[in-house]
Amino acid sequence: MAVEERGSVGQQRLVGAEGDYDDQQLEASLRPGTLHDFVGQKRVRAQLSLVLEASKLRGRTADHVLLSGPPGLGKTTLAMIIAQELDVPLRISSGPAIQHAGDLAAILSSLTHGEVLFLDEIHRMSRPAEEMLYMAMEDFRVDIVVGKGAGATSIPLDLPPFTLVGATTRAGLLPGPLRDRFGFTGHLEFYSVEELELVLRRSAGLLDLTMTSEAFTEVASRSRGTPRIANRLLRRVRDWALVHGVERIDARAAGSALDMYEVDARGLDRLDRNVLSALVNKFNGGPVGLSTLAIAVGEETETVETVAEPFLVREGLLGRTPRGRIAMAAAWEHLGLDVPEHAAFKDPALKTALATEPDSEDPSST
Ligand code: ADP
Numbered sequence: 001m002a003v004e005e006r007g008s009v010g011q012q013r014l015v016g017a018e019g020d021y022d023d024q025q026l027e028a029s030l031r032p033g034t035l036h037d038f039v040g041q042k043r044v045r046a047q048l049s050l051v052l053e054a055s056k057l058r059g060r061t062a063d064h065v066l067l068s069g070p071p072g073l074g075k076t077t078l079a080m081i082i083a084q085e086l087d088v089p090l091r092i093s094s095g096p097a098i099q100h101a102g103d104l105a106a107i108l109s110s111l112t113h114g115e116v117l118f119l120d121e122i123h124r125m126s127r128p129a130e131e132m133l134y135m136a137m138e139d140f141r142v143d144i145v146v147g148k149g150a151g152a153t154s155i156p157l158d159l160p161p162f163t164l165v166g167a168t169t170r171a172g173l174l175p176g177p178l179r180d181r182f183g184f185t186g187h188l189e190f191y192s193v194e195e196l197e198l199v200l201r202r203s204a205g206l207l208d209l210t211m212t213s214e215a216f217t218e219v220a221s222r223s224r225g226t227p228r229i230a231n232r233l234l235r236r237v238r239d240w241a242l243v244h245g246v247e248r249i250d251a252r253a254a255g256s257a258l259d260m261y262e263v264d265a266r267g268l269d270r271l272d273r274n275v276l277s278a279l280v281n282k283f284n285g286g287p288v289g290l291s292t293l294a295i296a297v298g299e300e301t302e303t304v305e306t307v308a309e310p311f312l313v314r315e316g317l318l319g320r321t322p323r324g325r326i327a328m329a330a331a332w333e334h335l336g337l338d339v340p341e342h343a344a345f346k347d348p349a350l351k352t353a354l355a356t357e358p359d360s361e362d363p364s365s366t
Contacts, residue, residue: 013307014236014261015269017072017226030203030231031077033084037202038074039227040195044186048078051184052085055163061114062086063183064137064164066122068171072228073188075167079118082165088114095124104129105144105157108136113160122166123173130178137164137181190225190314193217199227203234209241214251222258224267224311236261266315266334271299273335275308276317279327280335285343287324287350319345321353 019027032038035049048065055062065082067075076092083090089112098104098119111117119125125133136142140161143154166182168174179185191199197216204211219237223230240257241249255265262270278296279286294301299308309325312318317331326344333339344350 013269013271014232015222015224015229015263015267015272016307017070017224017228019072019228023228023232026231026235027228030206031080032202033081035081035085038077038081039198039202040191041074041186041188044078044188047184048082048186052082055086061161062163064166064181066166066168066171066174066179066182066185067188068168068185069188070169070190070226072226073190074227075188076118076120078186079116079165079167082163083116083118086114086116086163088112088116088163090116090118092118092120094120095122098129099126101126101128101132101145104132104136105142108132108142108159108162109157111160111162114162115160116163116165118165118167120167121169122178123168123170130175133164134177134181191227192225193220196220196223196225196227196230199230200234203231207234207238209234209238209249210247211249211254212251215249215254218251218254219258221265222263222267229267233258233261233263267311268334271297271303272308272312274299275304276312276327276331277335279318279325280331280337285331285340285345286326287321287344288326289324293325319350319354321350323350323353326350326354 035045035052038045044067051062051065062082065079067078069075079092080090091107091111093107098107104125107117132142136159140159142157142159144157145152145154147153164182171179171185171187197213197220200211200216200219204216215237219233220230223233237249237254237257240260241247241253244253246253258264264273268276274297275293278293279288282296283293290305291301294304297304309318309320313320315330316328317334319326319328328345329339329343332343345354
């Protein structure tokens with residue numbers, strides 16, 4: 001059995017939703033600064049707008065806001081917009097950076113009146129810090145413990161009122177008491193191709209790129225419902241056009257650029273296609289165990305499960321069943337093959353197992 005070189009996803013994937021260092025500068029220049037410029041997420045935008053407006057009318061700090069959803073959909077951008085709309089400063093930190101209650105106390109005690117505190121990956125904060133946060137959110141007060149053992153005393157410290165904006169990729173992992181202290185919770189959904197086209201149009205304008213409508217559609221369809229990926233692919237298209245001396249980017253140019261980076265028409269990259277192709281060609285559409293599938297593509301089991309699978313499942317290309325992974329009809333179609341007569345997905349028992357599987361959160365977004 002031919003085995004691909006292991007670890008092809010060692011470095012950042014072009015279609016990975018997490019941001020990397022390379023993204024930061026471009027992202028900063030492309031971030032919409034107002035709710036008006038923030039594309040899509042209609043419901044969250046309307047509800048958030050109400051929260052902000054009410055806070056301005058009352059002359060009080062806005063309710064704490066929890067934003068949940070997969071990476072790259074705009075949680076950080078929204079936190080920045082909230083601070084901007086309220087005309088207050090923004091402090092940024094993250095759950096993993098706050099390992100001790102003291103770390104959080106230091107941040108909280110240095111906030112200014114009305115400031116927005118953005119805590120990314122809030123589900124990864126340590127338990128003692130989390131408990132301190134409960135009181136801070138509710139009463140704008142913390143108890144600082146001084147000393148150890150029997151001689152320890154706690155000194156209450158008043159805080160200026162502030163607005164906490166928490167972001168999490170896994171809302172289900174947040175303890176109830178923490179979740180309950182947010183006045184508003186918004187869940188961000190994946191974007192439609194049309195919405196991503198709007199994101200790209202705005203970005204292309206800022207980058208001074210001339211592109212046809214079809215070119216925007218081409219890039220948007222390969223962006224996996226995620227603005228961060230859309231902007232990253234746009235950057236690759238821009239580089240390609242520059243090198244090839246193309247001034248007006250049409251669908252063919254955009255397609256050629258992204259084909260070169262092995263991102264196909266549906267946004268699958270080489271790893272995704274290898275998984276799909278092994279499932280279809282080597283295992284006849286399954287069912288096959290995850291570890292066997294991983295060996296066949298020369299990747300770690302975890303890589304296949306957390307990096308490739310969530311998107312393949314979301315796209316209806318792959319199914320998870322108690323008996324293993326199966327290819328869905330769309331998998332053969334995507335690979336340009338005929339669906340075999342006895343494909344596993346047609347088996348009524350497996351079909352039922354698919355339908356009853358719990359709707360788990362995207363494991364790639366931890
Ligand atoms: P998250 O915090 O959810 O990982 P970010 O807020 O950092 O995502 O967004 C990633 C990038 O995608 C940002 O640079 C921003 O330019 C772009 N982006 C995200 N959501 C939108 C949107 N609704 N409209 C326009 N651009 C967006």
